[in-house]
Each structure stands twice: as structure tokens, then as C-alpha cells.
Amino acid sequence: MIAEDGVLFREGLVRLFEGAGVEVVAAVGDAEALLAAVEADPPDVAIVDVRMPPGYGTEGLVVAQRLRQGFPDLGLLVLSHHVEAREAVQLIGDDARGVGYLLKDRVSNVLELVDAVERVAAGGVAIDPDVVVRLLGRQPVRGPVATLSGREREVLALMAEGHSNQAICQRLHLSSRTVESHVRGIFAGLGLPATGAEHRRVLAVLTYLRS
Incomplete structure (x- = not known):
């Protein structure tokens, strides 16, 4: 509709x-x-x-x-x-x-x-x-997102836009293994529970938007 x-x-x-x-x-x-x-x-x-x-x-x-x-x-x-x-x-x-x-x-x-x-x-x-x-806005990054590396925040920003790991590989010219490593680092850095990967991606985006 x-x-x-x-x-x-x-x-x-x-x-x-x-x-x-x-x-x-x-x-x-x-x-x-x-x-x-x-x-x-x-x-x-x-x-x-x-x-x-x-x-x-x-x-x-x-x-x-x-x-x-x-x-x-x-x-x-x-x-x-x-x-x-x-x-x-x-x-x-x-x-x-x-x-x-x-x-x-x-x-x-x-x-x-x-x-x-x-x-x-x-x-x-x-x-x-x-x-x-x-x-x-113009607020500084706060909370657990601030503990992530610059590259991890870049990957997280692309996740917030809705990009898959493969699309992130293409955007950042990184290998799939490297992107997967960054995603795991994001989940660990944000202290997200070991639930389904898609659910954790959503939780990561929410944390990012609230940071």
C-alpha cells in the first residue's frame, strides 16, 4: 500500500x-x-x-x-x-x-x-x-560504539543502511573473511548475545542509532 x-x-x-x-x-x-x-x-x-x-x-x-x-x-x-x-x-x-x-x-x-x-x-x-x-546529528559517538575501531564503525554504518556482508565487501573493497571478522568484532564490542546473526545485526544497528 x-x-x-x-x-x-x-x-x-x-x-x-x-x-x-x-x-x-x-x-x-x-x-x-x-x-x-x-x-x-x-x-x-x-x-x-x-x-x-x-x-x-x-x-x-x-x-x-x-x-x-x-x-x-x-x-x-x-x-x-x-x-x-x-x-x-x-x-x-x-x-x-x-x-x-x-x-x-x-x-x-x-x-x-x-x-x-x-x-x-x-x-x-x-x-x-x-x-x-x-x-x-553532531553529537559525539557515545557508549559501546565508541569502543569500536574506525573500520568497525564504518562497517556498522553500512549495516545500518541495510547492506549485506557481500555488499559491504564491494563498498569497502575488502574480502568476505575480513568483513566477517569486523562483524564479529562489532557483535563482541557491543556485547550482543549469541542469537541469530540477522537479529544481532538489527540490535547492532539500534545501538548505533542510539549512540
Whole structure:
């Protein structure tokens, strides 16, 4: 489902997703309409703009928070020109799984957007690096993240963007063994329990965002 007040952009998204083989079950123009549509027939993923009618404030994020509480298995992808740090952190809450936040003007191609939707639908994370930077603000790194090496923090930042180990290898021009070693170092440095690797990645991202 798509919630976007700009009719041209909304219809453009519908055509892009349908052309990529993604079924769009509803496309609405305001946050309350999205809430009603999800309650009537929950989709796999809801894409939400931030500033929507009637007030063009943070209605989209407010409804996204309500959906996250009422439909914990629903993937939520915020797609906006704006970063609202406080509401974004509230949306992520204690579990970043199934949440994404992308900036419209930084989505470079359809496949990138479809990949983010698929990741969020599968319970993964898709956060634009600019969003991460703005969430962190200008505060110094604190807590256990400060104990990590510079390279480990670099790897962790890419994990926060939703990259797999293989994608991190390509971005940093490192071997898979080296990246795996850095990831293990991150888990150890952050004191994360020996649960599933994907769950620990999410916990690591949460720790990073709160640092």
C-alpha cells in the first residue's frame, strides 16, 4: 500500500512497482486513508510519506507509529523529502526490523526502491545513510560504539543502511573473511548475545542509532 499526497508521484510509484512485479493493493492520498486500508486488509508493506494532509506536519510518521503498534508484522517504509529525527527514532523504537526510511531525492533507480521494499517485507532494515547522519546529528559517538575501531564503525554504518556482508565487501573493497571478522568484532564490542546473526545485526544497528 502507498500513502502519498502528490497524485502524480503516487501514480508514478504505482506504475513503477507494478512494472517491477510488485502488487500495489491500495494507493491513497492521506495518512488516515492508509490506516483504514491497512485495517481492512493488511498488506506486506506500507509506504508512507512524512508530511501529508490535513496539516502537512508529521501525519505520515504518526500513522506509521500507530500501524507499527497495531500490526507488528507489517513492513513500513518511509519515503519522503524530510527527516523528522524524533519521530523517526520513535518509529524505530526498540526493534528496527521491518522498518525503512529513504529520501526521495536519493533513490537513484527503481531496483533500489524495490530492493528496499523487499528487505522491509522480509523483516530487514533499509535506512538511507543521510537519515542515519541526521539521526546521529553532531553529537559525539557515545557508549559501546565508541569502543569500536574506525573500520568497525564504518562497517556498522553500512549495516545500518541495510547492506549485506557481500555488499559491504564491494563498498569497502575488502574480502568476505575480513568483513566477517569486523562483524564479529562489532557483535563482541557491543556485547550482543549469541542469537541469530540477522537479529544481532538489527540490535547492532539500534545501538548505533542510539549512540
